[in-house]
Amino acid sequence: MASTALLDPPREPQVPEARGLTTLGLPAGLWAGLLRTARPRQWVKNVLVVAAPAAAGELFTRHAAVQLALVFTLFTAAASAVYLINDARDAEADRAHPVKRSRPVAAGQVPVAVAYAVGGLLAVLAPSAAAVLCTPMAAVLLAAYVGMQLAYCVSLKHVLVVDLVVVATGFLMRAMIGGLALGIPLSRWFLITTGFGALFMVSAKRYSEAVQMAGKEGATRALLTEYTTGYLRFVWQLAAGVAVLAYCLWAMEEGGVAKGSLLPWRQLSMVPFILGVLRYAVFADRGTAGEPEDVVLKDKALAVTGLVWVAMYGLAVVGW
Structure with a gap:
């Protein structure tokens, strides 16, 4: 009796399905991990950029709306850069932590080198874009924020009292940058x-x-x-x-x-x-x-x- 396999029609060769690929050819899981590492839940803090313009009653013009949307985006990018670099630096320690070991970098979803590279790129681009699109003072403040937060990640978080002051100053900088971008006296x-x-x-x-x-x-x-x-x-x-x-x-x-x-x-x-x-x-x-x-x-x-x-x-x- 002939084998039933001989009666089956010839099958088309199977091409591996391209799952989890983005338009840039990178795994979707990597992009998701980078997004998680950037802490979207913390972005709400950057709404403080409207504080100084709101205090001065300068919220209701098109120029103010555009500038505040811009500085919100740039501050979010700067803060995300710090989170990425911090998680890359603490990856080994986080793997031993019962909660932090699930972070994308510690869990291996985002390679340490990629976290460093993306974080470093955002840390440079955010102040540079502020210098071109906003005011020089806004760019200086954003650069100072990035420098201060990176110093916090490296050593200042281990210094009593200074760690509290640095975190509080980060909030103050958020509240100041909107005024600096619009030239409003603080x-x-x-x-x-x-x-x-x-x-x-x-x-x-x-x-x-x-x-x-x-x-x-x-x-x-x-x-x-x-x-x-x-x-x-x-x-x-x-x-x-x-x-x-x-x-x-x-x-x-x-x-x-x-x-x-x-x-x-x-x-x-x-x-x-x-x-x-x-x-x-x-x-x-x-x-x-x-x-x-x-x-x-x-x-x-x-x-x-x-x-x-x-x-x-x-x-x-x-x-x-």
């Missing part, structure tokens, strides 16, 4: 409020980590075991006090009711600002002040307080 009270407000949130986060790690092995940060909870509590309380005082001085410095306004919105905005700080301090005191965006989104009272402050501040800016 108020000293704006800088003090923003700087100490950032220090308040950073130190509150560190305090929460220290409280949650108390009595446990394997702190997630190198310096966490060297800080005492009492010291971190002192820092966030001091920072909160200075931020509130600076904001109140700035609001009162503006004087009475602005021409055309129904109420002194700028002065009234002190109320939700102080309530917001006090409400956030509740979570800091409990040791549950993790990521600021998580705290705000999970607490309705804090979210509403923030919206009321934004509304009052907006009315003050437009002069209603």
Whole structure:
């Protein structure tokens, strides 16, 4: 009996299916790993680039919108460069960590050399593009941010107190660059409020980590075991006090009711600002002040307080 195989029609040769390839011929998994390493969830922090223009009431022009979208993109690229280089540098240590070992570089999804190359490219391109498309001062600030954050990755994160200041300064730089890109003078009270407000949130986060790690092995940060909870509590309380005082001085410095306004919105905005700080301090005191965006989104009272402050501040800016 003839074999059934002889009765089957001849088959076309099979060509390996090109799975997971992008238009650039690189594995899709590599691009996904690079994106994960760039921390998209952290990009929301870069919305702070609108802070200075918003404070000056310079948000409602086409030029401002284009420039702010540009500096947001460039700051995101600069921050992503730092994350890529940091993960490449810490790949070996991360592989021994129960959580960080799943990071794309540590897990081998993104080769260390690729992470270094892409991170280095973004670190150079972001300030260079800012020099061409924005203002020289914006480019200088972006270059300073990249340099400071890389120094933090290499050594400054191991220096007590300096590590807190560097992280808080990163937030301050985000708040400054929008004003520098648009040539807006930065108020000293704006800088003090923003700087100490950032220090308040950073130190509150560190305090929460220290409280949650108390009595446990394997702190997630190198310096966490060297800080005492009492010291971190002192820092966030001091920072909160200075931020509130600076904001109140700035609001009162503006004087009475602005021409055309129904109420002194700028002065009234002190109320939700102080309530917001006090409400956030509740979570800091409990040791549950993790990521600021998580705290705000999970607490309705804090979210509403923030919206009321934004509304009052907006009315003050437009002069209603």
